[in-house]
Amino acid sequence: MNTEQTETLINDSFKKISDESVIEIKNLKKSFGSQEVLKNVNLKLFNGENLVVLGKSGTGKSVLIKCIVRLLNADGGTINVFEKNVTTLNRKELSELRLKIGFLFQSGALYDSMTVKQNLEFPLRRIKKNLSEKEINEKVNEVLENVGLADALNKMPSQLSGGMRKRISLARTIVVDPMIMLYDEPTTGLDPVTSDEISSLINDVQKKYKTSSIIITHDIECARTNANRVIMLQNGEVYQEGRLKEFEDSNDPLIKSFFK
Amino acid sequence: MKKINSVNKVKEFATEQSMRLGEQTIVKTEEAKGFLADVADFFLFMKRIIKETFSRDFEFKEFFHQCFKIGYKSLPLISITGLIMGLVLTIQTRPVLVKFGAVTMLPGMIVISLLREMGPVITALICAGKIGSGMGAELGSMKVTEQIEAMEVSSTNPMRFLVVTRVLAATLMIPLLILYADALGIFGSWAGINIKGDVPFVLFFSHAFSHVEFIDFLPAFIKSFFFGAVIGIVGCYKGYNAGRGTESVGLAANSAVVLASLLVIIVDMIAVQITDMMIL
Numbered sequence: 001m002n003t004e005q006t007e008t009l010i011n012d013s014f015k016k017i018s019d020e021s022v023i024e025i026k027n028l029k030k031s032f033g034s035q036e037v038l039k040n041v042n043l044k045l046f047n048g049e050n051l052v053v054l055g056k057s058g059t060g061k062s063v064l065i066k067c068i069v070r071l072l073n074a075d076g077g078t079i080n081v082f083e084k085n086v087t088t089l090n091r092k093e094l095s096e097l098r099l100k101i102g103f104l105f106q107s108g109a110l111y112d113s114m115t116v117k118q119n120l121e122f123p124l125r126r127i128k129k130n131l132s133e134k135e136i137n138e139k140v141n142e143v144l145e146n147v148g149l150a151d152a153l154n155k156m157p158s159q160l161s162g163g164m165r166k167r168i169s170l171a172r173t174i175v176v177d178p179m180i181m182l183y184d185e186p187t188t189g190l191d192p193v194t195s196d197e198i199s200s201l202i203n204d205v206q207k208k209y210k211t212s213s214i215i216i217t218h219d220i221e222c223a224r225t226n227a228n229r230v231i232m233l234q235n236g237e238v239y240q241e242g243r244l245k246e247f248e249d250s251n252d253p254l255i256k257s258f259f260k
Numbered sequence: 261m262k263k264i265n266s267v268n269k270v271k272e273f274a275t276e277q278s279m280r281l282g283e284q285t286i287v288k289t290e291e292a293k294g295f296l297a298d299v300a301d302f303f304l305f306m307k308r309i310i311k312e313t314f315s316r317d318f319e320f321k322e323f324f325h326q327c328f329k330i331g332y333k334s335l336p337l338i339s340i341t342g343l344i345m346g347l348v349l350t351i352q353t354r355p356v357l358v359k360f361g362a363v364t365m366l367p368g369m370i371v372i373s374l375l376r377e378m379g380p381v382i383t384a385l386i387c388a389g390k391i392g393s394g395m396g397a398e399l400g401s402m403k404v405t406e407q408i409e410a411m412e413v414s415s416t417n418p419m420r421f422l423v424v425t426r427v428l429a430a431t432l433m434i435p436l437l438i439l440y441a442d443a444l445g446i447f448g449s450w451a452g453i454n455i456k457g458d459v460p461f462v463l464f465f466s467h468a469f470s471h472v473e474f475i476d477f478l479p480a481f482i483k484s485f486f487f488g489a490v491i492g493i494v495g496c497y498k499g500y501n502a503g504r505g506t507e508s509v510g511l512a513a514n515s516a517v518v519l520a521s522l523l524v525i526i527v528d529m530i531a532v533q534i535t536d537m538m539i540l
Contacts, residue, residue, distance in 0.1 A: 069413050095415045109410035112401070123414040176414070 029076035039236035052223040055233035061216040065182040102178030108169040110157040143171040163194035181213040199225040326429035342441030346448025368471030370449040379442040384487035388520035392495040396516030399499025400509040430492030435484040483531035494520040
């Protein structure tokens with residue numbers, strides 16, 4: 001993808017962003033034993049926005065999005081998703097809120113013992129219980145076509161390459177029509193060509209399903225393709241926030257080290 | 261001067277020793293705290309299993325799938341073990357009974373020992389190895405590859421889907437496997453007797469069961485449900501709480517076998533004591 005196309009994509013995305021925040025995090029704190037990973041994180045994700053979170057390994061990027069879906073419990077602060085404080089929800093309320101959030105894991109996290117079709121049907125049958133068998137099949141085929149892997153229906157995850165696993169994992173996440181997408185290093189461990197394909201796919205998903213996304217990455221190309229706004233985490237706090245262009249033009253040594 | 265020196269040395273020695281003792285006390289206290297925390301965690305895990313078992317939306321399909329995996333897929337191993345258990349027990353016992361001129365007691369004795377103790381315990385230990393390690397490794401690798409977390413964020417309760425189904429399937433299937441092993445053990449015993457004799461199966465069967473009472477069978481059958489539950493709970497607990505990294509998968513499988521086997525023996529000891537008290 002050339003620079004002109006990337007700019008067009010970014011500009012297209014900007015038009016959709018509203019002032020309405022779907023996620024609002026205030027003073028988020030999270031420690032593991034004596035290690036303070038998140039000290040005081042404040043951020044907002046606006047409706048229709050792609051927010052890229054940059055940062056070195058171990059700065060708590062993955063911890064941040066795991067706190068949003070409460071896979072990890074925050075030690076302090078508030079996380080409001082659609083104006084509901086995630087930290088205080090009971091199990092049932094949390095389960096209902098999670099239906100609106102899609103989470104793409106770094107490893108893909110496909111269920112090894114199930115075929116691709118069963119992997120896609122798994123959340124669909126549990127979340128959209130009123131769908132008929134025909135509707136389920138149609139939905140599965142639709143998302144597989146959207147990620148370009150319509151012929152992988154009956155394959156096992158072990159038969160898929162790294163890039164294919166990521167695509168199927170993305171398909172499994174979007175099959176239930178989430179309103180927010182959280183991507184945990186979607187291009188890590190992939191070759192540059194496949195990384196570009198996944199980055200473009202994330203952009204396509206955002207356009208087609210009108211999602212708001214937080215993308216955790218240290219892949220600058222992925223950030224260039226998708227970012228409406230960028231946040232950099234350092235030492236458990238938001239170090240810098242702004243548009244990608246501002247980051248690229250920054251003279252800060254830490255930021256410059258990412259854009260070499 | 262010499263006296264002062266020796267006094268100082270004694271003081272230093274005493275200080276060093278008391279410091280070492282203090283350090284060791286701290287280490288042992290931490291170990292004890294860790295052990296107690298693990299025990300508490302295990303009981304909390306059991307409490308969650310019980311709570312989720314009686315909640316709505318039971319995963320019947322996954323439960324039957326696990327019953328098939330635990331029960332049907334274990335049949336070849338249990339068949340061989342059960343048959344050999346009866347055969348070897350008979351061959352080993354026969355010379356002793358011959359010495360006492362009580363060889364006619366052999367069928368009854370073998371069947372009682374199979375039904376009461378050998379069948380349930382040996383089959384449970386085999387199941388702890390096969391089923392317990394399988395659960396530990398499977399759930400452990402699911403934990404390491406974030407599959408359990410993926411299930412949780414897609415609003416599926418992994419405790420209900422993965423753990424409750426496996427524990428209930430083990431609790432139900434292992435007693436059935438034990439009954440099957442007992443039956444094959446009896447057949448193996450008949451085969452063992454016929455190595456050095458010619459006893460028709462009907463005669464062997466009627467002779468053996470003339471010594472067996474219902475009380476020989478019932479406590480052993482009841483305790484086999486506890487064996488099944490212990491194997492299921494330990495296997496799932498170790499897998500579900502596996503750490504990060506591939507090493508922890510092996511560790512989870514290994515510790516599941518060790519702990520499940522140990523608990524099977526302990527449960528057996530308690531069951532035997534209770535049975536003994538009730539019969540007396």
